[in-house]
Amino acid sequence: MDDRLRQMLAGYVDNELTEQERIEFERELAVNAELQRELKEFNRLKTVTGQMKYADLPDQVWEAYWQSVYRKVERGAGWVLASVGAIVLLVFGVFEAFSKLYADPTAPLWLKTGLTLGAVGLIILLVSLIRERFFAYKRERYTEVEK
Amino acid sequence: MREFARYMTQRLDNAGLSERDDGPGMVTDSALVMNMHNGDKNAFRQLVERHKRMAFQTALGLVGNRDDAYDISQEAFLRAYRSSGTYKSDQPFLPWFYTIIANLARTWLKKRSVAKSRDVDLDDVEYLMTSDTTPEEEYIRGEEIDLLRKSLLKLPFDDREIITLHHFRNMSYDEIAELLAIPRGTVMSRLYYARKRLARLMGGDHG
Structure with missing residues (x-):
């Protein structure tokens, strides 16, 4: 069976053929046993x-639907703000602690060196992670809206 | 041509899928998305109220579970809200929004298959029920419907998608073609092959 006939079979079952297509299909149907079998199968289906x-969902679920969506929007915004605030405080705290540590002449050199290397390592990891997420976002941000 | 447009609007309305600009004071979906992007909460609310049932029922057909379909439909609205900056005012809203739902459903199914490595439990299949039939007819058809439920959940995503849109969302070929941005002939081919696979899963000639 060719592709056109397959398409016409689907269209015939769903009454989506034009008059001309229907006549053409029925002419073929009269002499094609395989087509007759498939038509029977599709009609049954x-x-x-x-x-x-x-x-459907209960009415009360639909009534609360918008509130639920809006709560998620609010929470999303809340999480972003809270995260930014936490990062600002963390950076400030780390900066203060390091400033005091480096200004303290009694602090041992190994401690200063270790903390410095650790901090540089964490910054590199953070920048790498942000860069990866940024490029992934640039590549994939349309996946949810494009075919 | 005008008759056709009116017909299409009516059909899409029946399927809950129209671009609503058909009355005084009614704003189109596209305008609502643009307003939503500009921070108009009321526009977002209108969009949600307008399409929540369609979003839920479409997701339901794709994932086969009511709780997950509810979450997916809500997540789709959130994604639409966040992605409204990428929306072009001259593009139709529903194909854009439908793609968000379908992609979320695909991701959900992938995660589910990784997590469970099996088909959805029949207990989860809440989305299909017999229509206005008598108890006797319902009893007689019970086994066949259970078989259909199981078989639908075993179909590949694309097959389930086309069957959901046509059989369970009652969309015409033209509407599906517009929604999925594919030619009408492709809709027909996809329906043919989806039905063949469904019939095979149900045991061939089950009549």
Whole structure:
């Protein structure tokens, strides 16, 4: 069976053919046993699927739907603000601690060196992570809206 | 042509899928997205109220679980809200929004298959029920419908998508073609192959 006939079979079952296509299809149907078998199968399937429908949600769920969506928007904004605030405080705290440590002549050199290397390592990891996420976002941000 | 446009609007309305600009004071979906992007909370609310049922029921057909479909539909609205900056005012809203739902459903199914490595439990399949049939008819059809439920969940995503849109969202070929941005002939081919696979899963000639 060729592609056009397959398409027409689907269209015939769903009454989506033009008059001319329908006549053409029925002419082929009269002499094609495979087509007759498939038509029977598809009609049966359509009958079964026609006996089913979606169950809806209760009205109270729909009434609360918008509130639920809006709460998620608010929470999302809340998380962003809280995260930014936490990062600012953390950076400030680390900066203060390091300033005091380096200004203290009694602090041992190994401690200053160790903390410095650790801090540089963490900054590199952080920058790398941000860069990766940024490029991934640039590449993928349309995946949710484009075919 | 005008008759066709009116017909299409009516069909899309019936399917809960129209671009609403059909009355005084009614704002189009596209305008609502643009307003939403400019921080208009009311526009966002209108969009949600307008399409929440369609979003939920479409997700339901794709993932087969009511709780997850509810979450996916809500997440789709959040994504639409966050992505509204990428929306072009001259593009139709519903294909854009539908793509968000479909991608979320795909991701959900992928995660689910990794987590469980099995099909969705029948207990989770709450989305299909018999329509207005008598108890006797319902009883007789019970096994067949259970088989259909199981088979639908085993179909590849693209097959389930086309069957959901056509059979359970009652969309015409033209509407599906517009929604998925594919030619009408492709809709017909996809429906043909989806039905073939579904029939095979149900045991071939089950009549």
